[in-house]
Amino acid sequence: MAEVTGKQVVELKDVSKVYEGPAGDIHALREVNLTVGEGEFIGVRGPSGSGKSTLLNMITGIDRPSDGQITIAGQDIVGLNENQLARWRGKQVGVIFQFFQLLPTLTVIENIMLPMEFARAWKAKERPKRAMELLEQVDLADQAFKLPNTLSGGQLQRAAIARSLANDPPLVVADEPTGNLDSKTADRVFALFEGLVDRGVTFMMVTHDNSLAERFPRLLHVADGYLSDKNNGHKA
Ligand code: ADP
Numbered sequence: 001m002a003e004v005t006g007k008q009v010v011e012l013k014d015v016s017k018v019y020e021g022p023a024g025d026i027h028a029l030r031e032v033n034l035t036v037g038e039g040e041f042i043g044v045r046g047p048s049g050s051g052k053s054t055l056l057n058m059i060t061g062i063d064r065p066s067d068g069q070i071t072i073a074g075q076d077i078v079g080l081n082e083n084q085l086a087r088w089r090g091k092q093v094g095v096i097f098q099f100f101q102l103l104p105t106l107t108v109i110e111n112i113m114l115p116m117e118f119a120r121a122w123k124a125k126e127r128p129k130r131a132m133e134l135l136e137q138v139d140l141a142d143q144a145f146k147l148p149n150t151l152s153g154g155q156l157q158r159a160a161i162a163r164s165l166a167n168d169p170p171l172v173v174a175d176e177p178t179g180n181l182d183s184k185t186a187d188r189v190f191a192l193f194e195g196l197v198d199r200g201v202t203f204m205m206v207t208h209d210n211s212l213a214e215r216f217p218r219l220l221h222v223a224d225g226y227l228s229d230k231n232n233g234h235k236a
Contacts, residue, residue, distance in 0.1 A: 008071075009171050009202040010036035010059055015068030017054050017225075028054040030225040031068070038170070041197040042204045043216030050222045052206045056173050059204070060093050061085045073170050090119040094164030096174035096205075100156040102148040108159050109135065109144040115166040122167075134162040138192060154185035161192055165201075172196060174205040178212065186212065 017029040028051045036042060044052050057063035058070055061077045070077050073092050080088060089095075102111045112131035116122045122130055135141045138158035143151055151159065157177060164172050174193070178186035190212055197203050207213055221228045 007038040008035055009038050009040075009073050010034060010204070011069075011071040012058065013069040015058055015065045015070060017051075017058065017063070018066045027225045029058065029065070029227075032225075032227045034220070034227060034229075036202060036204065038202055039197065039200055040202055041194070041217050043213050043219045044204060044206045044222060045208070045213055045219060046222035051225045052222050053175055055220075055222060055227070056175050056204065056206060059171075060095055060173055061089050062095075087119070090115055091121060091167050092169050092171065094166075094169045094172035094201075096157070096160050096164045096172065096177045098176040098179045100148070100153075100160045102156060102159060102163070104148055107145050107147060108140065108151070111148070111159060112163050112166055115163060119167050131162070131166070134165055135159070137165075138162045152185075153181050154188065157181060157185075157189050158192065161189070161196075165196070169201075171202045171204070174203070176206050176208065178207065178209060183211075190215065 012032055012034040015029055015032045016027070019026040019028055032055065044055065046052050054063065058065055059072060061072075061080070065078060075088060075092065077085065077088065102108070103114070106114065109128065109131045112134055113127045116127045116130065132141060132144060135144050138161050140155060140158050140162065143155055143159070148156060148159070160177075178189055181189060186209065193203055193205065213219060219230050221230060
């Protein structure tokens, strides 16, 4: 496993999130404190509705906290406006969803290049080569010029992993990325995540899968908006 460097990638201080519901306020997160170091591999568990997605959405800036401070890779993201947040996210965070969210009218390789175009992070003529290298890393180069609807679930998730790495982000966050895959495919996708961590990426993922949860060096548990932290018995 890659070394944990001691540099902090994620820092949440007293983060709360309150949604207004028809039956009153919903406290999705309650004064959550969390520090994640560079190179950590973290699982997030908890019952449905406990606040796991809200936690990830705070870290990616997809949603904003009601209170508290959030610093990601040295950037205070609470003070950014929507445009700044979108640009920041495009470069600094890779996001992987349960249902892949590839654009159906673009080929696989075009989907991988899209975040590069958005972030203007690579020269236009370098993008196809870089996208192909990312597809090779997830063993999907032979599907590069196909449309997403011709791929299997496992292939789609591997494409989404390649896309999350498009701009070489220090942090990759995944919300139940194996939730829609059979166990063998889930295992293969999980091995890819382990490979990313070996290469120094900081990785956080929500999972419901008991057998996968045991494989995280650090496991966070969310219950009713509260966060508890458990070292999984591995070397931190
Ligand atoms: P989990 O990911 O653990 O299933 P969530 O973070 O999605 O939990 O949700 C935590 C709580 O916040 C739940 O009670 C949920 O209904 C509520 N919630 C989440 N998003 C919203 C929203 N956009 N508007 C209102 N309530 C929400």
